Amino acid sequence: MVAGLVLILTIGVTRDDQRESRTAPLPVPDQRPQPGAAVPKAALPAPEDRLNASDQAELDAWAQRVGRATSVPERVLAGYGKAEMWMRSQQPGCHISWSTLAGIGRVESQHGGFGGAEVGADGRVTKPIIGIPLDGSPGVKAVPDTDGGKLDGDTQWDRAVGPMQFLPATWQRHAARAAGDGGTPDPQNIDDAALTAARYLCSSGGDLSQPEGWWKAVLTYNESVPYGQDVFSGADAYATAVPAQ
Numbered sequence: 001m002v003a004g005l006v007l008i009l010t011i012g013v014t015r016d017d018q019r020e021s022r023t024a025p026l027p028v029p030d031q032r033p034q035p036g037a038a039v040p041k042a043a044l045p046a047p048e049d050r051l052n053a054s055d056q057a058e059l060d061a062w063a064q065r066v067g068r069a070t071s072v073p074e075r076v077l078a079g080y081g082k083a084e085m086w087m088r089s090q091q092p093g094c095h096i097s098w099s100t101l102a103g104i105g106r107v108e109s110q111h112g113g114f115g116g117a118e119v120g121a122d123g124r125v126t127k128p129i130i131g132i133p134l135d136g137s138p139g140v141k142a143v144p145d146t147d148g149g150k151l152d153g154d155t156q157w158d159r160a161v162g163p164m165q166f167l168p169a170t171w172q173r174h175a176a177r178a179a180g181d182g183g184t185p186d187p188q189n190i191d192d193a194a195l196t197a198a199r200y201l202c203s204s205g206g207d208l209s210q211p212e213g214w215w216k217a218v219l220t221y222n223e224s225v226p227y228g229q230d231v232f233s234g235a236d237a238y239a240t241a242v243p244a245q
Helices: 002-007 054-070 074-090 098-109 168-174 190-205 211-221 225-241
Strands: none
Touching: 054 074, 054 225, 074 098, 074 190, 098 190, 098 211, 098 225, 168 190, 190 211, 211 225
């Protein structure tokens, strides 16, 4: 799990004893496909990005519809959907879906709900989500501090941060500001975190509509087959709830 520990740390929030959701989560059948054998079903696409004011209204309406079907918070879905919209123009050959980002967000932070947090109207989590120190303890790769504690508050060891659980060094290399306003990307903001995750996945996997590309991307995000299978299960369940038309 070298790549996964260096790049992204999953904090294991899909365990039943750690769920913090305020609404009943969508049932997610446990699927265990082997890497490269299958790709999650196609989900209802996010709206088209037309670079005008109507996009936000359409995105909000789409998030409301998908939220009713999946029990994922609408504000979080808007972040996942916006990332899909942006990547259609930035990397059209990637074909990344919001449902894959939702599969990752479910595993990493229960969609920003870990530890009693939630995603506010501005897209930021109400309390920072920070993972365990990567201090070389059993089962954990040692990753000394790379950012002076700026993002994770730890000046000795790195920790994964935000709803999509980026390590500081990875965030610094791939971060993007979803608002397009020239501001500093924030890993605790679901819009920035989802777009950065999408950019990273697309740079790693190629065409995520194909099994080989999807698995390559997800296993680069975290080099663990059980992790990839957990993401697959969530992504497929969300797509099943709101299939492509």
